[in-house]
Amino acid sequence: MARKTGSHSEITGPRIQDAALKLFARHGYAAVSMRQIAAEVGVQAGALYNYVPHKQALLFELMRGHMVALLDAADAALEPAARPDAALEGFVRFHIGYHLGRVDLVFISYMELRALEPENFSVIEALRGRYEDRLEAILSDGKDVFDVKDTKLATLALIAMLTGVTNWFRESGRLSPEGVADSYVEMARRMVRSKEVLKPR
Amino acid sequence: MARKTGSHSEITGPRIQDAALKLFARHGYAAVSMRQIAAEVGVQAGALYNYVPHKQALLFELMRGHMVALLDAADAALEPAARPDAALEGFVRFHIGYHLGRVDLVFISYMELRALEPENFSVIEALRGRYEDRLEAILSDGKDVFDVKDTKLATLALIAMLTGVTNWFRESGRLSPEGVADSYVEMARRMVRSKEVLKPR
DNA sequence: CAGCTAACTGAACACTTGTTCAAATCAAAG
DNA sequence: CTTTGATTTGAACAAGTGTTCAGTTAGCTG
Incomplete structure (x- = not known):
């Protein structure tokens, strides 16, 4: 299984930023994992690396x-x-x-x-x-x-x-x-x- | 090998606090590991748990x-x-x-x-x-x-x-x-x- | 000098970390 | 309906996490 239904670069990109902002503010940069950010977006951790180095x-x-x-x-x-x-x-x-x-x-x-x-x-x-x-x-x-x-x-x-x-x-x-x-x-x-x-x- | 030369509870206790303070301030709580604190004190990580729960x-x-x-x-x-x-x-x-x-x-x-x-x-x-x-x-x-x-x-x-x-x-x-x-x-x-x-x- | 114990080591525990990548899937184009 | 390409998965990597504990040692007491 891969590629989720209705997934789009223009959607996922900003959603990653939003999720990161929210979680970093709440728990701090070091305390937030890439997996948590991915979960907030509704995606696997690996997918983040299509948008962020x-x-x-x-x-x-x-x-x-x-x-x-x-x-x-x-x-x-x-x-x-x-x-x-x-x-x-x-x-x-x-x-x-x-x-x-x-x-x-x-x-x-x-x-x-x-x-x-x-x-x-x-x-x-x-x-x-x-x-x-x-x-x-x-x-x-x-x-x-x-x-x-x-x-x-x-x-x-x-x-x-x-x-x-x-x-x-x-x-x-x-x-x-x-x-x-x-x-x-x-x-x-x-x-x-x-x-x-x-x-x- | 255990117990270091010249080691004392009254010395190590405060030194742990000092090291933690310094490192937490510099890098943040979540970004500092117990092993880093121990290293700053000059001790193994396990020893910290004689002083802090x-x-x-x-x-x-x-x-x-x-x-x-x-x-x-x-x-x-x-x-x-x-x-x-x-x-x-x-x-x-x-x-x-x-x-x-x-x-x-x-x-x-x-x-x-x-x-x-x-x-x-x-x-x-x-x-x-x-x-x-x-x-x-x-x-x-x-x-x-x-x-x-x-x-x-x-x-x-x-x-x-x-x-x-x-x-x-x-x-x-x-x-x-x-x-x-x-x-x-x-x-x-x-x-x-x-x-x-x-x-x- | 022997014995005792506070103080510490070092290894182990079960997870979590950031990051990579082949393989799988979906949406759109021809 | 097939091909193409972008998008995502899921597993794997090596390294690091907090915490526990049996075993070792340093230094004091008698």
Whole structure:
């Protein structure tokens, strides 16, 4: 017995990615076997190798795809010419919105870095750096409006704060993604002490 | 051949913990074998079972020990009667100082939660909750001094921001732990818009 | 120096791991 | 209806997994 009824390359390929994403996020890369992924897809382990050269590539492509899509989405969503305060708000809303819609990808992209072989690790790190640069640029472009001593430090603090949302947010919780974003916009503004926030006082 | 020269229970026990901590932090729980841990200690795999009932207990005890020590240290370091602003500053400095001295433990305590069996997971989650309550109490005790709409949200945002330091901090970097703490105290104060910060303006 | 026991070895257990590949099967084309 | 080619199976590979345990040894006690 071989070839299942109604099997197609265009179907199986993405399903492998989906299954791997789900299982890696739930149990971790090292704890998931190729056989488990295959079972989730409804196929034997050997069939995976028509689509993926090896397990490591499965993880790497998941992470690389995520980072590239994130950068593209950021380019599309953020307005380069925006005033500093609006740019910061835009970034916060984009970051939270985008990340809350892809918690599994975000999770493995932060958690499984150490499972990457050195060359792959470097690629992901570089992409992450490029994303962080977007926020750093906003902060340094607005250095007349904002009040931050250490731009790099503020960038890292903000990113950590924002990404932390994916760890506790639940669709069924009391807050909507928009509600969360509202609060985080406020906190982010305060952190950089945006003049626009202080004015109304 | 058995029993190595100069071997002692009081020596080997802690060395196993140290080796497990180091390897779990570096490669992840699932990716590290009992034989690797044994090799790091300089012993055969079987010898580990004189000290640990099974691999899972090794991880669990590492995490539980960390959380218990963290709570104890917090109790010792934080002054319950402090004014809100001083209490917040005290918490930030304590959190950063304590965590920067134990990056490996912090790392696995956040990363390997999913590797814990359900009952063990609950224990760690409860301990973590008790720690977060310390900060939440500070924020709600100071609700006249601070300006926070959602105390729980601010707690989670602050903890994420503070713990994030362990991900990028390097002993050899340009900033000292104290310098980092200074900046984070400032950012934390701004986030809750402590009146004491606004006064000098 | 003999005897004792805590401490450790080394081999074995039954599985699981990632990966390969000849053979089998199915869908579509001629 | 046959041929072709993509798709999948199922078995096999060598290596590694956590854990157990009879047997060996080092160092202390008397």
